[in-house]
Amino acid sequence: MRFSARGGAGLAFAGLVVVLVGAFLPWLRSGSALRDSYQSVDVLRVQPAPPGGAAGVLLYAWLAVIPLCSVSVALYALGVRRTAAALACLVAVLVAVVSIAAMLNMGAASDPIGFSPIGPIVTLLGAAGAFLGGIVVLRRLQSGVQR
């Protein structure tokens, strides 16, 4: 299946929307309480050993996900398509890395604290759509195909 630039933009847009939906689904489980990604960041940054290095950077970069998604859509609406598509790809990579890291550290269901699978999985699916859509837009614009 070959996507046009418009189809790619639609896929990227849908992917970014799914990313945002996923960000507000459960990411962290503590007892029977569930927290979305922003509440999880809020909790993780005040832990005795808050994630350092690249993980620490990603933790704070997460706070920029919604602004970056909205800037990407805004740029597309203004016609700055290459930058919009590149930004969508960047956001997709960022959220994919965090989602995969969360899934790899899921822990056992019997643990009192652990990651919840639903938020990371939905976000990862959204990231895949946003990345593919962004790539399609970039490729089509590069080859001069608009539709």
Added chain:
Amino acid sequence: MTYPGSGGQWQPEQPPYQPQQYGHGSWPTATQPPRRRSRRGLVIGIVIAIVVVAGGTAATVWALNRSTQAGSATPQAAVAKLAADVSAGDLLGVQSDLAPAETAAIKDIGADGSNQLKRLQIENPGYAPQTQAANGAGGLSASGLRFDAANAQTINDHLVINKLVGGTIRLSPKLDQNMFTQQFLRSAFPNGLPKTPSNTIDIADVIRRTGQPVRIATIKVNGGWYTSVFYTAADYALQSARLTWPATSLPATGQYTADNAVRSFAQALLNADYQAAIEATDPNEMAVLHDAGTALLNRLRKPTPTGITIDTITFTDKPVAGGVDAVLRSATLRKGGDTLSIQAQHACYAIADQNTGDQRTLCPSDFAGQMQSDLAGLPPDVTTALQHLTSGILTSGLGLVATETGGRWYVSPARSVGELLVAMVSGLQPDDIKALLGENH
């Protein structure tokens, strides 16, 4: 993909303008005014961009403003949140319900202790302190917790004692095998892991036994209300001593450096001026001492000053979690006509009486010699382990932890005790654990 423009149609294939072409020299010129349709599309694009960015900003602000670390609006809301979090077994929630300064102190001390356990090969290297705290309190749950809001006792504008009058709390701690190394588990539990019993506390039983509701203190910090472990403990201490919370708090007297804070605290203790000593403690972390200080001081008998004056004192400052550990390097103490000098020398302290010329050195080996005779019946490797335990203090150096609050430095008794315990444990070696667990016998 569509968006509703004035015509109600999304027209991505007819963008308001085509910046991807501008790079190829097709910028519009004064003689080539943009088409009317493009201008309308541009306006629509700008409006959409503004709406999307504004929406994104608002969503981000909303997402971040739901912080669970900001405290509750009222004392009643604080204890209700605590009850809900305990009922849900939400340990992260419980952690955010506690006063931030207390949580920070407990976490920092716990993190230091965790590092030592890893060094001693008791705790697995990859085990995170937050998981440890969670598992240490794992199995905590509750149901039907009720507070008597009408009879909450307002002590002052930042301290309210809440009355827990009903419900049950269930504790079923479990030993987390992921936390400990297999080697340690084999040594500590040669017959397999023990089953930890669960315990259910019925608040009604507690009230029948003690004659009063369970008292839980909430304090106001930066506009938010939190449950306080330190204030709850102090409240029970005052109750058992038949004292009431004083109407006034002791002020905080900070210093411009960590070393000066430790010096003034030490001098206050030598002078038996406990009020000055309390005033030299951190007003955030030890706020409870400042608030309960007057009642505690009134309870004490008139203390006798030692008469010792600190003439000079120097420290080696070691950064530790949350503050600075001011470790004694040298000091000159005077009492009457006598002058005593203390000087750190590697892992020892040289003590000299400048009047008589007497000198002695206090080293870990002195402890070893003393313990050798005191613990004559113990196996040699156990004696060695105990010697390591005590010599750790001297090897790390004698110090007090100072913390900075509002640009001034204060002494933190809780962190100092924690650092002392860590210093003791730091002298132990992995083989000592085996000896203490009796693996070699």
